[in-house]
Amino acid sequence: MPFTAPAIKSFQPPRRTLMGPGPSDVPQRILDAMARPTIGHLDPAFTDMMEEIKQLLRYAFQTGNKLTFPVSGPGSVGMETCFVNLVEPGDKVIVCVNGVFGGRMVENVKRTGGIPVLVEDAWGEPVSLNKVADAFAANPDAKVLAFVHAETSTGARSDAKALAELARKHGALTIMDCVTSLGGIPVLIDAWGIDAAYSGSQKCLSCTPGLAPVTFSERAIAKVQARKTPVQSWFMDLNLVLGYWSGEGRRTYHHTAPINPLYGLHEALVMLAEEGIENAWARHRAMHERLKAGLAKLGLRFVVAEAARLPQLNSLAIPAGIDDAAARGRLLTEFNLEIGAGLGALAGQIWRIGLMGYSAKQANVDYCLKALEAVLAVEAQPVAVI
């Protein structure tokens, strides 16, 4: 045997306070659920639980969409599932780009053979409704409008309701990224008339990462069923996935579902239903107000204008004279506190403080403010010249 067994020990993670852009803190109740005994993916007890997850997700998304389920992969697979099913080669897709995840949507459109029409706004700004209207005027044949409800890379919220109205007015379907919004601020799939949306388990739902809740309207399903070309991904093809996730008739094997992570998502959604989604939204808002008041005392400045600011993701300008990596490193090693760095165009310029799910609580806000105060005081000291 040329390859011998490595002498590696069991992994004992440190205990952090997670206040970055996700994962957020995971309640012990959810971790305990994940550690329950594994059963088979076709076990009647498991498939009953799948039905409960669908019902709970419909509540989270505020939708009656039958096709609502968690994709067995991270949020990025949820995104790709929407694009590979709803975009055919040659389809024009208006994509709103005001951060990293809008840019990722463009990549998805290109790889499906679609034609992306870009509507660009500055990072930190919401999507401009006027620009989208102009894009539809210039591209009346656009089939899909894609936008990010809550840009995780900037902390800006766009007006999903108005964007969906524009799309419907022009006969286009909507694809909405609500990875960071679901559970933290209102996401009203049916009231807004959104056709396809995807989220992630590890943000305001406070589950562990790895699952992507999605929902599709009847209009979206009709488009998938009327495709002239096969969906390019076998794994993400809704026509196949449905055989397993649909509750009608006999379930057919598609892939082996991630059993224990789904136990965790089920528990996270039960907790959301217990709290009540309006209460969860109000809690995120209240914790944001508490954080905002504390940040003002520390002299830290928000990047996003108040009207578009997400309560659950707070982007701050790094103060002049403060070393980004050194300060975050100190927060992590001295306080076991994780906050987020800037991504893409905002790398090195901003910090992102998440107040998502279980992390949106008073103890976390106060701890974060205390840690920031301590680190800023040390890091801002002028270096002694000897």
Next chain:
Amino acid sequence: MPFTAPAIKSFQPPRRTLMGPGPSDVPQRILDAMARPTIGHLDPAFTDMMEEIKQLLRYAFQTGNKLTFPVSGPGSVGMETCFVNLVEPGDKVIVCVNGVFGGRMVENVKRTGGIPVLVEDAWGEPVSLNKVADAFAANPDAKVLAFVHAETSTGARSDAKALAELARKHGALTIMDCVTSLGGIPVLIDAWGIDAAYSGSQKCLSCTPGLAPVTFSERAIAKVQARKTPVQSWFMDLNLVLGYWSGEGRRTYHHTAPINPLYGLHEALVMLAEEGIENAWARHRAMHERLKAGLAKLGLRFVVAEAARLPQLNSLAIPAGIDDAAARGRLLTEFNLEIGAGLGALAGQIWRIGLMGYSAKQANVDYCLKALEAVLAVEAQPVAVI
């Protein structure tokens, strides 16, 4: 709020004995690992653990391949990752089909724009080397040979070493499905010269489902880097995934890794290294012999000829007069024992008894034999005519 909170309780799964085609029983040690506190996917403690997982997977695959890591999705995503990266539109791919998963490979080739050349063998038979040689003779321009090492749908093992030799002789890359073989029987990536292989976490590694270990040779990477067309999947594009999983230089964010499931995989691989992979292979073999002896006493007949029989997946002909669904239903409800049904062409004709990972132990074998004996005795009773 038109959609009100459903009154759904926490899920308490039954405790089953899992002896189907996977998931297999998950040791408490692995479940406990999954319930440890979540940390960030860019936390240095986490990225150190990622490096350990890569090292442990190289041991499991018996390879020095640098590009060895777990894809953040089920085995099917591992499969698709291999095909979308290594097959370009117009590439001829010889695909060996002797069960469900060979058929799935064909679907993957088609959806990448490749041209599948089918080598078909009866379900339950190993892949015929002569037919593959003939296929290469008729298609000297074939770029890839794809085959399933251990067909999960039938329990047949094919000669991976000889197949890889044929591919190399004809200048083709190999893609090997080792979902059911990894950890249960020898999988010698480097000794056999396999270019790309994918597996699953929930079979002989005894972890929970949802992760797909993969490994790629330098020849495979060269092919990916020389592609003329972009990889059609954003999520599975190795050029992008590598930025996160490679240990060199600064890690770039690609997607949020499934933190807690990776804790579980790490623990499963630590346990494999502790046992020693040769000992794991020997244990699977010994438990198979024990099961075989017991099945002979019950008069149950294997579907696969002895030379090609997988120790970890035992396909049996359902005895005449026994109702498939009723018997499996009894095993599940009266004995909390899951065995596998037949898939595809073998549905209703066979049972699949898995002896994978932690399920490959004496207590399970004896329990399974006892339960089968009881259920067969009841189910075989002639119905009383009144």
